[in-house]
Amino acid sequence: MTSPADESPLVENVSYPRLQARSLRFTLGVPRDLTVSPDGSKVFFVRTPDGSTRTGSLWAFDAETGEEACLADATTLLGDGGEELSAEERARRERSRESAAGVVAYSMDEACTVAAFALSGKVWVCRTDSGQAAALPTAGAAIDPRVDPTGRRVAYVADGALRVIGVDGTLDYPVVEPDGEHVAWGLAEFVAAEEMDRHRGYWWAPDGESLLVERYDESPVATWFVADPADPSRPPVEHRYPAAGTDDADVSLWLVHLDGTRAEIAWDHDTFPYLTRVSWTPHGDPLVQVMSRDQKHAAVLAVELETGETTLVRAQSDDVWVDLMTGVPAYAPGGRLVTIEDHDDTATLFVDGAPVSPKGLQVRRVVSLGADGAIVTASEEPREVHVAAIGWDGEVVLLTDGPGVWSGTERGGTAVRVRASLDSPFPAVTVMRNGSTVGTIASNPLDPGFQPEVRFLEAGEDAIRTAVIFPRSHEHGNVARLPIIMNPYGGPHAQRVLHSAKAYLEAQWIADQGFCVVVADGRGTPGRGRAWDRAIRDDFAGVTLDDQVVALEAVADKYGADVDPTRVGIMGWSYGGYLSALAVLRRPDVFHAAVAGAPVTEWRLYDTFYTERYLGHPDEQPEVYDANSLLNGLDEVGDLPPLMIVHGMVDDNVVVAHTLRLSSALLAAGKPHAVLPLTGVTHMTPQEVVAENLAQLQVDFLRRSLRA
Structure with a gap:
């Protein structure tokens, strides 16, 4: 692995917050989206x-040789014009929290001979044997191009239509087009991309002759x-x-043939309105997972390709979600x-309805499936x-050894292991061939200039x-x-306390300003069971506050000799922002200052899938929403x-109405507070100057408020 100290020296006279923004939280220069060829x-x-x-x-x-080669240099391909993104692509990247540019994602055929990716709304294909890349003559601003498994065609979305073009640039045509003003084909609807971790809206058949395609209608x-x-x-x-309690998009799934004929995949949409997962492997019929609005019931359905009818192959239920x-x-x-x-209170691997992994091993995701078993990540x-x-x-x-946060993939006798640890803020990416280490894939991130010291x-x-x-x-004990x-x-389904130094870079910078910083994963965070x-x-x-x-x-x-519990601040973003404002509103005896970034303040203003999973439907449980809102009880x-x-x-x-309503309610209750609006900023703040000044303003506010 190339040493970050050799390749990415600390930029002199540049603050840590600016480095963090410039490096997109130190993700730039780091290998990502790893794919191993079949052989x-x-x-x-x-x-x-x-x-x-x-x-x-x-x-x-x-x-075999341990050498790297650039197959498609996005800077060269883009030329002097640089990259321009459509509004639809910017929205899609916001959902996936993607701030990078150029090639941010790619797809490949099963043999890994052809790769496809989007640049400035154009579909590009790259031949992996030669590295030759070419833009295809596609229509409109292309989104999410995907090569079919046989490597003959590329599908992509443009203007709400799903189109197909040959990898040689011939015969570009729509296989299905919008049939309404608010209809789109081939894209994931808002709650799927934002909350279900499903960012795709279409899936190729293994033979490349048809596709399963989502259609959503946002009219409701x-x-x-x-x-x-x-x-x-x-x-x-x-x-x-x-928003919670209101109508979702109308979502359906269709089998679409290349000649444009199509058939709707049938299931009980009234009982299961959410399309949560789709899988189509060579080992059986396509599978879809659909879910009830209250998320207490899901059905895994096998699709009959001739008719579009489905058969229940696995029912899943839980009295909570x-x-x-x-x-x-x-x-x-x-x-x-x-x-x-x-x-047994364990996220368990099931095969044909029977548990196979042991109690206490919390399976987090399936990486791949083979003839002998599954490769997973687990804790x-x-x-x-x-x-x-x-x-x-x-x-x-166990395929990994040593504390840390491991990930990776493997295929054809080659395994890639990615390790984040407390030893370095930079991940190590190791490639092994038939059990022997071949080499490492270089990482060239910016050097933050320090190593977090975590207890x-x-x-x-x-x-x-x-x-x-x-x-x-x-x-310790001397100051x-x-x-x-x-x-x-x-908040739920998010974890911050990990054996990874990179997770604590920002916390260490805050601590270095004269604080003891504490990060705690309470109930609701993953990895500890149902x-x-x-x-x-x-x-x-x-x-979460308790x-x-x-x-x-x-x-x-x-650490009683080192910390002062009479001077406690709290700061966070998104759910962390909600929790920070909640802390000073509900427990001012414990928390003495707060910075709340992009907080949800009224859960009726947040989306259906996330909010109703945890708080139920607001029409059925209004008292629950009232109890969890920051807008109530301020006079007390x-x-x-x-x-x-x-x-x-x-x-x-998290629309700005959350903050404006809280500010208005605080003003009505006579409670002084400060509001810092960030013009032109979304839920992410990737702009260098904004990120730098915002970080310093927050620290200065806490320093003044806590007499630091």
Whole structure:
């Protein structure tokens, strides 16, 4: 592996917040989207040339020689004009939190002879044997191009239509086109992309002769308007947003042949309105997973291709919610049906309806399925994630060794292992061929200039995994006690306390400004089983805040000589922003200042799939929504500790109405507070200057408020 110290020296006189924004949180220059060819001879990946250039290119690593080659240099292909994105592509990238440019994703045929990707709305194909890349004469601004498994054609979406073109550029035509003003084919609807971790809207047949294609109609969805008040001449952007308790998009799935004939895939849409997963492997009929609106019931259905009818092959239910998992459901070789389901409070690998992995091994995702078993990522200790092979007979073999957060892929005798650890903020990407290490794929990220120093503890009776970060110059017991900054996400299905140094870079920078920073993963976070993550049902405000208090008390107890529990601040973004504002509103006796970034303040304004999973339907449980809202009970709040609320004015996920309504309610209750609007900023803040100044303003606010 190329040393970051050799390739990416710290940029002199540039602050850490600016480096973080410039490097997209130190992801630039790092290999991503790894694909191994069927014979294991090549590993394909995307990487930017260094840690500050956002334009990614397609690369290949030779598993025989250990050499790298750039197959498609996006900068060269784009030329002097640079990259221009359509509004639809910008929205799609916002859903996936993608801020990079150039080649950000690609698809390949089964043999990995052809790769396809989008640049500036054009479809490009690259021959992997020669590295020759060419733009195809496609129509409109192309989105999500995908090569068919046989390598003959590329499908892509443009103007709501799904089109197909030959890899040689011949015969570009629509196989299905919009049949309504708010209809789109081949794309994932808003809640699928934002909350289901499903960013695709079409799937090729293994023989490349047909496709399963999503059709969604947003006509039933309420129209919201996202405006930029900093530019009053610019009209608001119409945005269909399915808020909790309101109508979702009408979603259906169709079998579409290349001649344009199609048949709808049949299931009970009234019972199962959500299309959550689609899988089409050579080992059986296509599989779809559909889910009820309350998310307590899901059905895995096999599709009969001749008629479009479906057959139930696996019913899934839970009295709280059914979890959506990555890589399943799917058919493995031999026609085995593979799912991940709860069993003995453990996320367990199931084969044909029977559990095969052991209790206590929390399976997080299926990486691949083979003749002998599955490759998965899994945890026993939630702070670590390992790659493991689980045989169909239940035998488990760990494929990674050493603490850290591991991922990877393998095929044809070649395995790629990616390790994030506490030893370095940079991941190590190792390639092994037939069990022997061939080499490493170079990473060239920016150097943040320091290594986080992290201490762990397990707080309270529930052993809440907690990370504690002091200033690197701190002399324990020999200096004045430090104010504490709680820095949570703290919400469901998101984890921050991991054995990965990169996860604590920002926390270390904050700590170095004169604080003890605490990151705690309370109930609702993944990796600890069904009872743990479902404890938050109906009670965001109670459970997640209580767990932050428990973690704080444990830190104060363990490091009493070093921290001052009479000076406690809290800062976070998104759910962490909600939790931060909640902390000073509900527990001002514990929290003495807060910075709330892009907070959800009224859950009736957040989307259906996320909100109703945890709080139910607002018409059925209005009292639950009232209890978890930040807008209620403000007259009962005494002296409000200093509170700064930060929000991007063009955020289309957590719209700025959340902050404006909270500010109005606080003003009506006579509670002083500060609001910092970020003009032209969405739910992400990738702009360097904005990110730098915002970070410093937040720290300065907490320093003043806590007398640091």
